[in-house]
Amino acid sequence: MIDIQKIRADFPILNEKVNGKPLVYFDNAATSQKPQVVIDSIVDYYTKINANIHRGVHTLSQVATDAYEQARLTVQKHFNAKKSFEVILTAGTTHSINIVATGFTDLLQEGDEIIVSALEHHSNIVPWQMLCERTGAILKVIPFNEAGELQMDVYDSLLSDKTKLVFTNHISNALGTINPVQEIIDKAHAVGAAVLIDGAQACPHIKPDVQAMDVDFYVASAHKLCGPTGVGVLYGKEEWLNKIPPYQGGGEMIETVTFEKTTYAGLPHKFEAGTPNIAGGIAFGVALDYMNGVGFDNIAAYEDELLKYGTEKLLEIEGIKIYGTSEKKAAVISFNLEGVHPFDVGSILDKLGVAVRTGHHCAQPIMNYFEIPGTVRASFAFYNTKEEIDVFIDAVKKAKMMLS
Ligand SMILES: *Cc1c(COP(=O)(O)O)cnc(C)c1O
DSSP: OOOHHHHHTTTTGGGGGEEEEEEOOBBTTTTOOOHHHHHHHHOOOOOOIISSSSSSSSSHHHHHHHHHHHHHHHHHHHHOOSSSEEEESOOOHHHHHHHHHHHTTTGGOTTOEEEETTOOOOOHHHHHHHHHHHOOOOOEOOOOOSSSSSSSHHHHOOTTTTEEEEEEEEEEETOOBBHHHHHHHHHHHHOOEEEEEEEETTTTTTOOOHHHOOOEEEEEEGGGTSSSSSEEEEOOOOHHHHHHHHHHSSSSEEEEESSOOOEOOOOEEEEEESSHHHHHHHHHHHHHHHHHHHHHHHHHHHHHHHHHHHHHHHHTTTEEEEOOOOBBBEEEEEEEESSSSSHHHHHHHHHEEEEEEEEOOTHHHHHHTTTTOOOEEEEEOTTTOOOHHHHHHHHHHHHHHHHH
């Protein structure tokens, strides 16, 4: 069970007013808010232990290194990675995907095939297109149906011994669809292909187990998980991380350097060139501890209630169309008011203190499918309430009155 008053008290921003109205923050799919413990950990780091890591003999450097490496262990435990060095701390999902997409350049040949889902975020489309341009590999796309569900029969027909890589998100940020990732992984492995799952949108709602999934790569961003921006994770199976070359050269990722030849450091440092976001990495660990304290089963059950309530109330308004009606769905409602541009709805909601996202949500192919310029997207987190949904519904009704 969620003690909602206690949880809300952990998030100072929820007391803010926006445009003179109490903030109703329904843009959680873009980034989550931060609890006080995460904010404190960043302040504490810079107040008490700031030093560069992995290189100093002095005390603070060692304290900072220990704290940063402790965060890696927290991430490892959260995702259930077998080895701590299979956890690469990155700048976020986009960075993690680019490490893998660039790393596959020498592993692919002309005519090899990469399968992606049509529900992808741009950050999970463009790096693969660039990889195809470099290698001559061919990109194949799993389409989705009217409900926003992947067409798994088409996936079956796309798989062959030419398939080398499969990429999909775990949950769609634009529609909320929870994709059948286990089936996708198992079938890809049956033809010998590697799989990367983009968990950026799934991790705020569910706790993934990378060993149980047997996934090759899994990526996420801290900032959607109550953590800071500019930090994320690339989980990779040891054998794959050994196969792909480093992404960036620099300090921290080397073993020895001469002008004739440089040898690379072992995992995870091989992929962690330069001084990382140390405070951010430590705060990522704090954020995961916080969310695990609330409990992901509690979070999922509570958010499901919010999703059902919000969907019901919204559908009572005439002229509402909801995009993404998959049976397995996270707490994201993408919708439009008939005949009204989503931007105009979003602007009126903002004046009433309600923060939603409008536009294509970095997923233009989805908008093209529905033949719309974009949607209004309300996305809920475990610190939102039904009372806030009521405020949001009233605001949508006002917008409708003003605009149609
Ligand atoms: C947010 C998001 C990304 C991008 O994450 P960044 O933190 O901006 O790198 C990628 N994929 C999905 C599904 C997302 O929701």
